[in-house]
Amino acid sequence: MAEMNPEEPGEAESERPRLLLVEDDEEICLLLEEYLADQGYSVKSVHNGLAAIRKLERERWSVVLLDIMMPGLSGLEVLERLRRTDETPVILLTALGEESDRVTGLDRGADDYVVKPFSPRELLARIESLLRRSGQRRSVRPNRIECRPLSLDCDRHELTLEGRKIDHTEQEFDTLLMLVRNLGRVVSRDDMTRVLLGRNPRPFDRAIDLRMSRLRQKIDPYGDCIRSVRGIGYEFVPPVLEQSDEGSSS
DSSP states (O other): OOOOOOSOTTOOGGGSOEEEEEOSOHHHHHHHHHHHHHTTOEEEEEOSHHHHHHHHHHSOOSEEEEESOOSSSOHHHHHHHHHTTOOOOEEEEEOTTOHHHHHHHHHTTOOEEEESSOOHHHHHHHHHHHHHHTTOOOOOOOOEEEETTEEEETTTTEEEETTEEOOOOHHHHHHHHHHHHTTTSOEEHHHHIIIIISSOOOTTOOHHHHHHHHHHHHTTTSGGGEEEETTTEEEEOOOOOOOOTTTOOO
C-alpha cells in the first residue's frame, strides 16, 4: 500500500506564506492551489471580485494573485480598492491582449504581472521574487513525498525508485508530482497542458502523452502505475507491494 507523506514533520500551515488567488476559472484555481502547495505555500481561492474584497478586509496575505477579467467587479477595481488602505503585493494575471489593462494595473499599484497562459514555474518565480523584494520570507517547500516504491524529494527535485536515483528532467518531475498529488483522481490532459506546459490545449497535441511515455520507461518496472484514461487524461495508481515475511502470517 502506498505511503503518503507530503509535508515535513512539524511544518505548520501558519508558517507558510499565504497567497490569495482571485480567479473565476475554478479548475485552474484547483490546479494552481495544488502546485503552489507543493512549493510550500498556503493558498486560498475566491472566484469573484466581491469575495476577494471580503477576504482582503478580514485577513492578511503575503501576495495576491489577481485576474483582471472577471464578471462583476473586475480585477482592476479590486486593486483600486485594495490600494486605498493596503500595500499587500499584487501580481496581475492577464490575457495576451490586455496590454492597456496591464499598464493601468501597474499605474494603480500592481507590483508585477504574468500573461496567460503562463507556466506555473514562471508564476512561482514571480511570487518568490516579489516576496524577496518586499522583505518577506520565501517559501519553505515540503521535503519528501513517499509513494512506495517511489520517493520524491521536493527540495532537491530528486526521484528515487526502490532507493536508486532516477535521471529525469524538471518537467518530468513536476508531471509525476502532479499525478502523485492527485492519487485517486484522474487529471485531465487539458489541465496538465495548461499547468505543466503553460499553454492552452491544441487539437492533436501529443506533448503530454510523449512525456508520460518517457516517465513510464524511467520508472520501469512500475510504468503501469501511470494509467491512461481514454478521452480524459492520466492517473497514478501505486502498486500493491508484497508484505514482508515478518509482517505476514499463514
